[in-house]
Amino acid sequence: MTKITVAKGDGIGPEIMDATLEIILAAGANIEIEEIEVGEKVYLAGNTAGIAKESWDVIRRNKVFLKAPITTPQGGGYKSLNVTTRKFLGLYANVRPCVSLHPFVDTKHPVMDVVIVRENEEDLYAGIEHQQTDEVIQCLKLISRPGCEKIVRYAFEYAKHYGRKKVTCFTKDNIMKQTDGLFHQVFDEIAKEYPEIENEHWIIDIGAAKMADTPEAFDVIVMPNLYGDVLSDVAAQIAGSVGLAGSANIGEECAMFEAIHGSAPRRAGQNMANPSGLLQGAIMMLNHIGQSKIAEKVQNAWLKTIEDGIHTYDIYKEGVSKEKVGTKEFAQAVIANLGQSPKLLKSVTFAENSKLNLPKYQRKAPAKKELVGVDLFVNWVGKSPDELAQVVQALDTEKVKLSMITNRGIKVWPEGFEETFCTDHWRCRFKPVEGESISKSDIVGLLNHAIELDIDTIKTENLYTFDGKMGFSLGQGQ
Numbered sequence: 001m002t003k004i005t006v007a008k009g010d011g012i013g014p015e016i017m018d019a020t021l022e023i024i025l026a027a028g029a030n031i032e033i034e035e036i037e038v039g040e041k042v043y044l045a046g047n048t049a050g051i052a053k054e055s056w057d058v059i060r061r062n063k064v065f066l067k068a069p070i071t072t073p074q075g076g077g078y079k080s081l082n083v084t085t086r087k088f089l090g091l092y093a094n095v096r097p098c099v100s101l102h103p104f105v106d107t108k109h110p111v112m113d114v115v116i117v118r119e120n121e122e123d124l125y126a127g128i129e130h131q132q133t134d135e136v137i138q139c140l141k142l143i144s145r146p147g148c149e150k151i152v153r154y155a156f157e158y159a160k161h162y163g164r165k166k167v168t169c170f171t172k173d174n175i176m177k178q179t180d181g182l183f184h185q186v187f188d189e190i191a192k193e194y195p196e197i198e199n200e201h202w203i204i205d206i207g208a209a210k211m212a213d214t215p216e217a218f219d220v221i222v223m224p225n226l227y228g229d230v231l232s233d234v235a236a237q238i239a240g241s242v243g244l245a246g247s248a249n250i251g252e253e254c255a256m257f258e259a260i261h262g263s264a265p266r267r268a269g270q271n272m273a274n275p276s277g278l279l280q281g282a283i284m285m286l287n288h289i290g291q292s293k294i295a296e297k298v299q300n301a302w303l304k305t306i307e308d309g310i311h312t313y314d315i316y317k318e319g320v321s322k323e324k325v326g327t328k329e330f331a332q333a334v335i336a337n338l339g340q341s342p343k344l345l346k347s348v349t350f351a352e353n354s355k356l357n358l359p360k361y362q363r364k365a366p367a368k369k370e371l372v373g374v375d376l377f378v379n380w381v382g383k384s385p386d387e388l389a390q391v392v393q394a395l396d397t398e399k400v401k402l403s404m405i406t407n408r409g410i411k412v413w414p415e416g417f418e419e420t421f422c423t424d425h426w427r428c429r430f431k432p433v434e435g436e437s438i439s440k441s442d443i444v445g446l447l448n449h450a451i452e453l454d455i456d457t458i459k460t461e462n463l464y465t466f467d468g469k470m471g472f473s474l475g476q477g478q
């Protein structure tokens with residue numbers, strides 16, 4: 001018996017949750033349900049997180065959370081419960097299978113069967129943003145080795161366990177050589193541990209285009225957070241199954257399972273909604289808690305029901321569908337099909353226990369880290385980069401000198417182009433002269449001198465090498 005936390009959510013949430021639970025219990029799911037309240041009512045009662053402290057205790061105790069969609073009230077101040085849950089519980093992997101159900105559900109891609117594995121905790125979603133000048137705001141993109149290792153290993157373990165043939169990695173490491181470069185490098189390292197699974201890397205732009213055009217070329221795709229956010233929606237949409245897709249959010253301790261759609265308030269309380277998305281989430285949950293044969297039974301009964309043409313309004317199509325049913329009738333049809341498999345659609349077979357083997361991250365021995373320079377960011381408005389160079393070169397010392405200025409990453413001094421558009425946000429790179437080194441005191445010295453000269457420094461970034469390997473990017477054009 002596994003105790004799970006259930007939240008019935010808002011809008012169509014309660015109806016589709018009741019249908020989902022009825023189906024999996026009828027299939028023999030060995031679960032005990034502890035219900036909590038999250039969402040609109042909790043928000044409107046003045047809790048801006050949409051969840052009470054006691055409910056967190058329940059979720060953390062049970063570790064497995066099946067959540068129906070919730071309504072985030074309009075207006076400022078309400079925090080997204082999904083984002084908070086993912087971050088607080090360290091749910092690093094978002095897994096979204098996108099499969100087409102041709103010819104029973106409309107799709108342009110009849111043979112699509114792709115699983116998107118999206119990193120869920122870091123990247124540009126750290127939410128660390130700063131306005132530094134009148135004209136420029138930055139957002140920090142953080143990519144960590146543990147973050148990359150956990151998500152890439154998850155993708156390969158998932159592929160191995162579910163008999164998938166290939167894992168593809170999407171990044172933009174031709175541009176972001178350090179951050180996306182690390183993701184790609186870790187992918188190559190971990191891929192070697194799975195010689196039986198094919199692996200490949202695509203630059204995200206052409207990879208995304210290929211996925212949208214020829215999704216049958218892909219199997220499991222793993223990617224950093226932002227790309228995964230966008231492409232998991234694209235993948236679900238082109239599979240024709242936004243209303244039919246579920247997702248899992250997996251952490252080292254806890255996991256949350258849900259439908260990918262929202263609370264569809266206009267359809268609430270009418271016995272109309274399609275419970276399939278949440279049911280797909282629940283099937284992933286059953287696999288996660290080791291009740292894989294129950295998961296298999298539910299999935300095959302569900303496929304059979306879709307194939308039988310018993311459809312809710314959202315996928316009902318004259319000529320294809322046989323019967324238009326409500327939420328409850330759909331659930332009853334799935335229950336009646338338990339023990340049966342589809343004939344045309346591909347049935348599933350899950351291993352006895354589909355718990356993945358995911359070792360905890362082992363911290364590596366630290367590299368030899370050496371300070372080799374500093375980028376001084378300056379807010380400055382003037383005629384030309386050459387003029388700024390003159391101003392900033394006043395900071396040069398015997399040991400440390402200005403070596404380069406960039407504007408939004410593009411080298412503008414020395415030897416810039418007049419045509420390059422410049423904002424008021426400049427990066428001035430200082431490096432030690434031949435035979436010298438640079439220390440943190442030298443950096444403080446530069447900053448103090450800048451104050452005396454009325455140079456508006458807005459931040460510094462230290463330049464390091466790690467075991468001799470450059471840990472920073474060059475200026476574009478350098």
Ligand code: NAD
Binds near residue numbers: 276
């Ligand atoms: P939505 O997904 O609720 O609805 C989009 C469209 O799809 C609507 O036409 C709706 O009727 C239809 N639809 C969605 N699910 C369906 C189902 N199971 N069966 C039949 N039709 C279905 O998106 P929205 O309208 O943009 O958002 C409504 C609310 O849901 C908002 O408050 C939003 O914040 C919230 N939301 C919650 C989650 C979540 O809890 N995970 C996710 C997305 C949106």
